[in-house]
Amino acid sequence: MHLSPDEIIYWQHGFFKLNATIAYTWGLMFVLALGSKLVTRKLSTGLQRSRWQNLLEIIVTGINQQIAEVGLRQPEKYLGFLGTLFLFVAMASLFTIVPGYAPPTGSLSTTTALAICVFVAVPLFGIEDQGLGGYLGDYLKPTVIMLPFNIISELSRTLALAVRLFGNMMSGTMILAILLTITPFIFPIAMSALGLLTGMVQAYIFSILATVYIAAATRVRKPKPVPAPEPAAKH
Amino acid sequence: MDSMTIIAVASIVTAGLTIALGSIGPALGEGRAVATALTSLAQQPDAATTITRTLFVGLAMIESIAIYCFVVSMILLFANPFWNHVIALVPGK
Numbered sequence: 116m117h118l119s120p121d122e123i124i125y126w127q128h129g130f131f132k133l134n135a136t137i138a139y140t141w142g143l144m145f146v147l148a149l150g151s152k153l154v155t156r157k158l159s160t161g162l163q164r165s166r167w168q169n170l171l172e173i174i175v176t177g178i179n180q181q182i183a184e185v186g187l188r189q190p191e192k193y194l195g196f197l198g199t200l201f202l203f204v205a206m207a208s209l210f211t212i213v214p215g216y217a218p219p220t221g222s223l224s225t226t227t228a229l230a231i232c233v234f235v236a237v238p239l240f241g242i243e244d245q246g247l248g249g250y251l252g253d254y255l256k257p258t259v260i261m262l263p264f265n266i267i268s269e270l271s272r273t274l275a276l277a278v279r280l281f282g283n284m285m286s287g288t289m290i291l292a293i294l295l296t297i298t299p300f301i302f303p304i305a306m307s308a309l310g311l312l313t314g315m316v317q318a319y320i321f322s323i324l325a326t327v328y329i330a331a332a333t334r335v336r337k338p339k340p341v342p343a344p345e346p347a348a349k350h
Numbered sequence: 351m352d353s354m355t356i357i358a359v360a361s362i363v364t365a366g367l368t369i370a371l372g373s374i375g376p377a378l379g380e381g382r383a384v385a386t387a388l389t390s391l392a393q394q395p396d397a398a399t400t401i402t403r404t405l406f407v408g409l410a411m412i413e414s415i416a417i418y419c420f421v422v423s424m425i426l427l428f429a430n431p432f433w434n435h436v437i438a439l440v441p442g443k
Contacts, residue, residue, distance in 0.1 A: 282417030
């Protein structure tokens, strides 16, 4: 049994390997893009809308609400990035219903790529909001001695994001593969349902953590306290 | 015992011990988290959505530790670099 879909190679030419991870990732992207294109061809603003448009509106407003609840003031700015993270990881896990499919997030390369996207996006959003000096000054808070610890925490939480998602997805598929060789019918189905649930929870966790990191980088500074007015001049 | 045997025995024993000891802490932690969440749900039922959401996020964070141990265990069993290196030397012997 293979540890990750990286090991299933469809075609190879020199250095480039077309493995199952790349194939399924592109397949997912194709399905998501084509599906959204088909649904949003004829949008209606009245009370009569197709159920697919309804579904998309529920998803978009739901994600907007979650982002606003975490504390980001203009959710629309971050909706593209965070919504894509959530939808990609959720769809990658949901498609395990299809037989013969291995989730691309079960490969450490995919999850590391997503975690690096978050690692790059947090300073970008922070600098866009606070300016370069303001964002870099955050690393010196609360004292200058905390600078190495802040940097280490940035790196370690990126690593934690990648390994958490990879571990959850990989363990789900591996448990299923092992069980299929031992007990035939009912137990693997129950584990497959559990795998779907954890996949959805992990998608939510990944995007909520990305939201929290971005909110931490862009939070409103407390305004400096205005000094008390001078006491009235002595007579 | 030659080096191949030592590597094999060490990998197998460590893989078992890693996942066995590594799941104790997170299991206890998750038990406490859910117990506290149930207490607060009983005290304030109208904050149920917030409590449930925070509970799930907290559980996923605690679960991460067990997942790290599981990943190490799987690497030792299925993608062990020391074993692969030693196995690759066998045809040459």
